[in-house]
Amino acid sequence: MKSLAELSKLRDEAIKKVDIRKERVGTRIVVGMATCGIAAGARPVLTALMDEAQKRGLSDVTITQTGCIGVCRLEPLIEVYKEGEEKVTYVELTEEKARRIIAEHIVNGNIVKEFTIGAVE
């Protein structure tokens, strides 16, 4: 170990691996993973979200799952909670759509209106 800067760099790397256990800040993406969601294809959506988040090194994003949100006909479905924003619900997702949501909404901050529950309903 040569300097504090070197240690801090190491810490910033290491934080990404344990961030999930720290105080919750940042964005939370919740995937509906009840039987209905899984049957409709929620798993590939979840994996796509994780894969995309990892590729982009998004350490302040938590991806978690929940049970049935109640609109089974619109599954696969996710909810995005960003700090200081209203909850956004995306429905009828696919892997591709999931990746776009990460890129446009999570990274660039633009809600992908066409996938939201409002647009589909």
Next chain:
Amino acid sequence: MTKNYLTEENFAKLHEVIESHKDMQGPLMPILHEAQHIFGAIPLEVQKTISEKMKVPLAEIYGVVTFYSQFTLEPKGDYLISLCLGTACYVRGAQQLIDKVVELTGVGVGKTSLDGKYSLEATRCIGACGLAPVLTVNEDVYGRLVVADIPGIIQKYNG
């Protein structure tokens, strides 16, 4: 005890250990720990070897060996039953457990059975106070015990 643990092989290991601690300051305790591990005890023969190799008087080594409860002059039985008598275990009834173990195995506290199968000891706190009272048989830990659990545990090792 008929098992011969004072084998040449074991002494060879001991020599190696002493050799490897040559440059250490205050090496006696670590060497004794290794010796206890190799032989399962530190009888006089082993102490003599350590004394000669380290050029430390035998009396001094004997003094140290007998001071610490983890060093023994004779090997323990195949199954070492340790009952925790730490405070947390004691107030939760460890004494009755000990009495039951003594009754079932016929081995007194601090003693080894004649066939070399069991040794029984009352240990100080092993730090598993959340599970009090606790008993260990070699590596197996049994916690939250009541007297009625004891026969079943002993039965396991009687087989």
Next chain:
Amino acid sequence: MDFYRAHVLVCGGTGCVSSGSLTIEEMFNQALKERSLDKEVKVVRTGCFGLCEAGPICIVYPEGTFYSRIEQKDVERIVDEHLLKGRIVKDLLFVDKSADVTDILTSINDVTFYKKQRRVVLQNCGVINPEVIDDYIAFDGYQALGKALTQMKPEDVINEIKKSGLRGRGGGGFPTGLKWEFTRKSKGDIKYVACNADEGDPGAFMDRSVLEGDPHSIIEAMAIAAYAIGAEKGYVYIRAEYPIAVKRLGIAIAQAKEMGLLGERIFDTDFNFDMEIRLGAGAFVCGEETALIASIEGERGMPRPKPPFPAEKGIFGKPTVINNVETYASVAQIILKGADWFTSFGTEKSPGTKVFALGGKINNTGLVEIPMGTTLREVIYDIGGGIPNGRAFKAVQTGGPSGGCLTVDHLDTPIDFDTLTALGSMMGSGGMIVVDDTNCMVDFARFFLDFTVDESCGKCVPCREGTKRMLEILERITSGAGTMADLEQLEELAYTIKDSSLCGLGQTAPNPVLSTLKYFKDEYLAHVVDKKCPAGMCQDLLSIVILDEGCIGCTACKRVCPVDAISGEVKQQHVIDQAICIKCGACIPKCPKKVIVKQ
């Protein structure tokens, strides 16, 4: 870098390992693999969470869901329900005995046991994987060492510690900063730092938990201490009864060496530091610092007269700083966050937090860390969840074999070093054993004396002979042969031993007797005068009797008695012949009317 959406933290502390947590961990890995979730969910083995009563424990993040007493069959359910579908398995959640409502608590942050705690020393325990240095670094590990070495002079480090008011957590409560300053000022080119991890007080296991759960915090703090006093070598003296702690500290030292956090020219400064583990071998007295030094040097662990203090003449005759594990565990944070941060909790004379090991007759046994100055009531009832089985609180014993008892009257006393000493007890290493009305205080004192007699090293007469005589008197009293003269002699002996023993072990050995004599004199008198044990614990003073009212003469007791001590005709009152009765108690559960009692 691997990205995981969930972490399953499985407690790998001694308590949970003893109740099978390693098998649970293995099964989690297996179950996740079978469902191809092993790339999404990571299983982490951590140190002690502190709530050992509820073990084996696992926590699922990011939700912080707290599952307790997990059995092997539960693992698949947690994986299938929670990790796959996101449905919390409610019946496996921890049930909070302290909460007013029977709300189901889903998050660890809501559990009363944790809510009232303030975790400084234990901050990483149960959060990081102790065998992975990156985990420690992620939580700001080694930042304090870097700061000390590159931005502070040794004197600054000492001043910061002095300003923080940190006092030795091993029991003495001596100001840590002063100790460091004395050692720095001692003459000598070679100096040592040592860590006292010979945690011997029965019922205290915080040091073990820190070493098992956060070993790097000790390495970092010892390096800081070494820099402050001008040492290049450190010794950690751990009792051999803690195999997991020894192993994890060994791994941590190796990792720190590999990363250049131990070794030569650390942080590219002139500072070199290396450390070594030394094992104890089952001698309680080695927790006394001069005995510990003797043991490291390869001698019988017998205390030496002070002065000279270790600060002048310690290990191998060189100036040495010896601090306890828990003391070290606060050091890095004080350096990093500043003395003012540390003094922001605790009391004026005892700043910071203290870890207590709650045990005995209490619902939530485990480790709790609280700001100094918290009251006993909060600890026992709010955090500890009260006394089990609806029994009454009788006393709490603090300070182990060197400490004393506190009673109902002291429940609202704020706990710190000085209040406990004023009440005739002491902080000690932080064991807190709760006893209820079924525990006999005389027997309790006898238990501790039995311990000191066993552990007295034999060097000085007052301790070697005196404690033995005290034990004999206590044995007489608990067996019903005690006299009033015994009580007087007991007290006189106690004061003599206190005044004239060589080391802390002897000087404090009479405390359990003195404090029970002070607060529970009536129990002693009951044993001596009435030949009765009010708690019903001392076998020799008990008799089993059939009450005059209520016996229906069913003969159930008579049939079970192994020595034919019970007489009486069918449908008539039965009587136990006290001359024959061996007090086995076999008849008690047989009575359908519950009129056979111990008195």
